[in-house]
């Protein structure tokens with residue numbers, strides 16, 4: 267079985283985000299960036315499948331992003347992936363997720379390896395959208411299961427049963443491979459790469475693809491253009507409620523009814 | 530040039546998902562600006578009866594993909610059916626809910642139709658031929674406005690509870706058009722075995738108007754009872770921070786935040802939750818936020834509308850009593 271995990275380098279969730287003066291994007295100078303936490307779930311899942319089954323031959327990671335994204339790939343390689351494919355070309359940089367999915371799909375179609383399973387995070391914490399996984403499956407004409415919380419692959423490696431989270435319930439689905447999964451929190455707990463493994467990761471092969479290798483991909487943000495980026499609207503000052511506990515409870519309930527009108 | 534708005538009606542077991550009526554409100558607003566007509570698409574089995582309910586909320590035409598094949602949601606057959614409805618209706622804009630299913634379908638169909646797509650919008654507006662879609666990014670630390678140009682199909686999913694629901698009008702009817710989607714072998718490789726409820730009769734955090742959440746401060750599953758009692762009086766849902774879920778006080782299905790669920794209720798009551806940036810990512814869109822915390826410097830107070838610096842074990846039971854008195858009157 268050959269597994270491809272899709273990863274992305276994103277700003278650390280603890281990092282403060284500063285919008286550029288002209289509202290055209292965020293300041294990236296000095297911004298701490300990491301492998302997306304949801305994508306780490308995907309890499310971890312691939313490695314656990316290898317540990318559990320005897321038949322996982324290849325675990326590759328594919329990443330679309332600039333030079334800095336090599337850090338995310340190193341994390342994945344240090345966790346245990348075998349090799350990386352880095353799609354790196356300024357022409358491919360955009361916030362258009364369908365375009366990102368199309369680009370990644372073209373790279374996969376060019377790849378000599380035949381994959382049985384592609385694993386993505388449920389979504390990425392930069393664009394907060396989750397469109398890339400399903401769109402990638404669509405461009406490959408593969409089925410996908412989104413927000414997976416449970417997975418059992420048949421011994422013959424030809425089909426699987428997955429649980430996926432929806433509002434208020436979980437669906438249990440059956441599907442044949444090849445297929446694409448997007449991983450929800452809770453399925454696996456990502457390991458921390460050890461120092462020796464981080465060193466070893468430097469020696470693992472990284473194949474770089476640019477627009478020269480992917481001539482079919484038209485660099486474009488066609489259809490969606492960022493007009494502006496702003497911090498979210500400020501929230502009103504917090505009204506602090508004082509007094510003895512009983513008074514506090516009474517006053518809060520009164521304000522929620524009479525002022526906020528939510529009860 | 531088509532200027533119609535197509536609303537995707539999400540239904541499960543013949544029940545229309547409430548956010549659909551909010552989409553109908555948005556559709557009417559957009560249509561009044563662009564001069565288009567509001568239309569809707571329903572996919573399912575035995576769902577023809579839903580057309581009237583949608584018509585009452587303003588749809589002039591309802592595209593029905595009504596077939597035993599669509600009894601339960603499977604992404605590929607549904608994507609084919611929605612694509613067929615889009616081909617038949619040739620709308621300018623498609624509105625969908627930001628649900629697990631909406632994200633899935635919009636992404637696949639958006640890719641298939643080479644659409645301009647923005648997921649999880651908190652505001653949409655027409656600007657001539659273009660659509661302006663506002664969406665939170667970077668864990669909600671930034672709000673971005675995207676322009677979806679009029680030269681392609683515009684698709685957006687809209688976050689629940691940011692728009693009011695359309696008011697139904699009596700007696701309105703809609704023309705219905707049935708759409709058939711030819712399924713390929715590929716489309717049926719995935720099948721649904723079972724749907725297991727994870728709420729055991731309680732509301733899911735994403736659906737409730739009021740969410741009462743507890744953090745690490747609750748210290749045990751048993752102590753969470755005071756949070757559950759308050760939620761029950763308010764007919765709300767119970768949420769929790771990641772620290773509380775990881776410690777096993779509450780199931781992960783109730784986790785609110787970056788790696789949990791994003792909620793936008795009318796009121797969010799955070800009890801013993803510090804307000805880490807990853808928690809705020811999941812609840813900052815709530816209309817009214819109440820924070821109960823012993824620590825006056827807790828970051829949650831920066832976001833809250835009302836704050837109480839007090840031991841939650843003292844205040845929460847009193848609040849439950851006060852609400853009980855108020856609501857039983």
Ligand SMILES: Cc1cc2nc3c(=O)[nH]c(=O)nc-3n(C[C@H](O)[C@H](O)[C@H](O)COP(=O)(O)OP(=O)(O)OC[C@H]3O[C@@H](n4cnc5c(N)ncnc54)[C@H](O)[C@@H]3O)c2cc1C
Pocket residue numbers: 279303743744745746769770771772773784785786787788789790800801802803804805806807808811821822823824827839840841842
């Ligand atoms: C990648 C990533 C993703 C994450 N995703 C999420 C997520 O989805 N959701 C999430 O919640 N967190 C998430 N976190 C974790 C987050 O950073 C915090 O660790 C977590 O939210 C802390 O939970 P807490 O506020 O309950 O606990 P604490 O930080 O321990 O805060 C407890 C609070 O309770 C107060 N308190 C204590 N006793 C009492 C009392 N008796 N009465 C009143 N107040 C009291 C304290 O003053 C304190 O403010 C994520 C972290 C990372 C790195």
Ligand SMILES: Nc1ncnc2c1ncn2[C@@H]1O[C@H](COP(=O)(O)O)[C@@H](O)[C@H]1O
Pocket residue numbers: 272273274302304305328329330331363366385386387388389390391393394395396397398399
């Ligand atoms: N630029 C990118 N490079 C590699 N993977 C990506 C990229 N953008 C999104 N993805 C993958 O697609 C999935 C969903 O991301 P998103 O749709 O951006 O929320 C994640 O698992 C990502 O790894």
